[in-house]
Amino acid sequence: MTERSEGTVKHSAFGAESDEGGLRTKQAPGVRIDGLTVVYKTTAGELPAVRDVSLELKPGTITGIVGESGSGKSTMALSLLNAVQPPGRIAAGRVDIDGLGDVAEFKGEQLRKARGRHIGYVFQAAQNSLNPLKTVGKQLLDLGRSHGVEDLRALVREAKELLGRMGLDGARVLDSHQHELSGGMRQRVGIMLALVLNAHLVVLDEPTTALDMITQANILKIVREVHAERGLTTLVITHDIGVVAEVADRLAVMYGGRLVEQGPTREVLADPQHPYTRGLIRAIPRLVGDINEAQALPGRPPTLATVPKEGCVFRERCALRMDVCDTVDPAARPYGLRIVACHAVDQAVKVPSGEGEHA
Template sequence: MSAKLTDRSQQDFGLSPEVACQVRDLNVTYRVDGRELSALREVSLDIRQGQITAVIGESGSGKSTLALALMNAVSSPGRIASGRVTYRGLGEVTGMRGEELRRIRGKAISMVFQASQNSMNPLTRIGAQLLDLARSHDLPNPRAVLREAGDLASRMSLDADRVLTSYQHQLSGGMRQRVGIIFGLVLKPEILLMDEPTTALDVLSQSSVLEIVRSIQRERQLTTVLITHDMGVVAELADRVVVLYAGRVVEEASTAELLRHPRHPYTRSLIQAIPRLTGDPGDAKALEGQPPSLASVPNQGCVFRERCPYRMDVCETILPSFRFDGDGEHRFACHYEEARHD
């Protein structure tokens, strides 16, 4: 058993060296009133080793579903209809079930939840829950996990002893969110998924927590996926950005490139919607209209056309395919941009 596992950890499963996780043609559907509605459509991604990849999109764009799919944790009524998620050293999680999947979750791949402040058992002390976590993954020395958690707590300017002996209700919302991050980091995962990790924090503690996450990520060369709706957080933290709209990837580039030369009209409006600290807050422009719901996503043509200022006839019928730019590091799917540059 252990020999087999060691073998696995050396395998790359056909991934190129800089890629930690490969997503191919991922389709996730939810069954609502007897109809299969798509939450993610043909999503393909390479999540790079040791980098922070941000996935940005509005609510309903499928970004939380993507986070769950990365752990093969889409639960009923949803399901992964097709596609693969493969990790270096772990294999294809989309083909795993039961005990095999449980051993990976929380250990090799860990997640910081959107509602992190409610991610602890209210009836058990934080320290005891960390021990539960350690024992679940058969660590030889569960107590070492408490020490590690204490160190992380101190780094996040929490009183380590107090936090470990506390119950959830004795901590403030911001403290709990940080404890949620500690749970995500304490077993030293290879991949960290963070779903809106700082939504419950005020602006000041948000930036300090993000700074700590960033420094731990650098130290450990931790491959991180950051799910967010906040372009400001992306600019501060991410190495690469994937823009998701109505369950489809519409643009992907390095953060610097994306902020400087956004190509997709949706990405541009996201950037324009960031309010500046200096200058007129009225300069920030909100994007008109609502994103489509699962049921109203058009089945053909461009998914963004309803809100697009550059809408053309071709957008109604033909799905734009990806165009690559800048050494193939920047991709986008837009008929208008394609036409403009040809």
């Protein structure tokens, strides 16, 4: 076993402090994604899955990214770790993380160190991403060794503490194989593994998919508590706007690789501006308040091949479609505390309310 001597990790009662390479992340970092475009190579050439997206994650906040399947959420989240795999690549833009710099420029060892230590990631379907052949404890030790953690006993203590915090018997879970744990337990193990190296930026991709409602509510409660206790900046990716309503301070809505609306969650939910945001909210009974009132959004989201190359990406499904939507991509413009990209909203803002065609 080779343990690197550089990058010493000192374990405090509740975590590790790294002075590796001068990279410090001792408190919730802010993140600024600016003009991010990510493309995948297809038989029709390179096509954007995320196009010119800008988003700020404020330190200490939980931001939720919502959108239907294929809207580009996971691709965007992977960009935070510069982990988009070929045939994909970041084609343009920056991902600036406080204390680290522009991770879109990171390569090799620099990138490997940033992941885990500074950025914790719980992958989509974390329930299935554990190694079936190794106990959780063995996987924890592998993780520690791969990050040069010297005090592995302290790492195990930390893991037990976190698992206990999430209502699990830490010692038992560390001794278990994946098949001995329920879906909810595996999801919590995923969260533990993302937090155990004391990352302060945490990305959770679909943390509650495939869990029953009670387990889902428990996991969301834990996410909120751990976020507050540890002082994290958290990004939650989900197709379920109900999940975001439970957990996120801020909400960003994606469609066809574009960010169509973002702002404080409560404000967006109470008065959605983009027709797509409205459609997503209307489809969720617990947000509508009456199961009979909930309506599925008609039509289907576009694929990489069918997403319009010009004009508004949402126009095919939009009740407010105008001529301009066919040719001009709506700019993301401030709307109070929000940013919205919609020609109908722009027009309603320009025309006093009541007189606008679509107001």
